[in-house]
Amino acid sequence: MTHPEEHSGTGPTRRTVLAIAGIAGVGVVAGCSSAQDAANGVVDSATSSAKEAVKQAIDKASIPVGGGKIFTDQQIVVTQPKAGEFKAFTAVCTHQGCLVSKVENGVITCGSPCGHGSEYDAATGQVKVGPAPAPLAEKKVTIGTDGIRVS
Numbered sequence: 001m002t003h004p005e006e007h008s009g010t011g012p013t014r015r016t017v018l019a020i021a022g023i024a025g026v027g028v029v030a031g032c033s034s035a036q037d038a039a040n041g042v043v044d045s046a047t048s049s050a051k052e053a054v055k056q057a058i059d060k061a062s063i064p065v066g067g068g069k070i071f072t073d074q075q076i077v078v079t080q081p082k083a084g085e086f087k088a089f090t091a092v093c094t095h096q097g098c099l100v101s102k103v104e105n106g107v108i109t110c111g112s113p114c115g116h117g118s119e120y121d122a123a124t125g126q127v128k129v130g131p132a133p134a135p136l137a138e139k140k141v142t143i144g145t146d147g148i149r150v151s
């Protein structure tokens with residue numbers, strides 16, 4: 001008499017409900033991931049023009065004197081410390097790998113939203129202010145009639 005009651009009890013039913021809830025939970029997480037991927041796709045397409053610019057050669061006029069330009073897709077930063085003098089460095093900070101965020105007044109800064117305030121000399125890549133432990137690696141710059149190429 002007690003056997004049918006045990007089989008028809010709520011134990012297995014509760015487990016089934018929890019299992020379904022668990023699967024639903026995973027589904028929700030996966031949904032968030034997809035939304036994030038879509039957002040990343042938007043970011044990628046926004047930087048594709050920068051990628052194209054680097055492939056084709058960078059217009060010298062697009063690099064301000066005393067400043068620079070960050071190409072996030074290629075993870076490089078191109079600077080013009082003095083008129084007509086162009087330099088390029090990796091844009092990946094040596095502290096924790098964030099991309100540097102701005103270049104002005106001869107300084108490359110790794111700041112918000114990812115970095116922690118490290119500053120590098122825009123002419124040499126050397127650390128001016130930590131916590132970065134090492135300089136930005138310099139890239140080869142070639143200036144042709146069509147603009148600047150970085151390799």
Ligand code: FES
Nearest residue numbers: 093095096110116
């Ligand atoms: Fe650049 Fe921390 S990652 S300062």
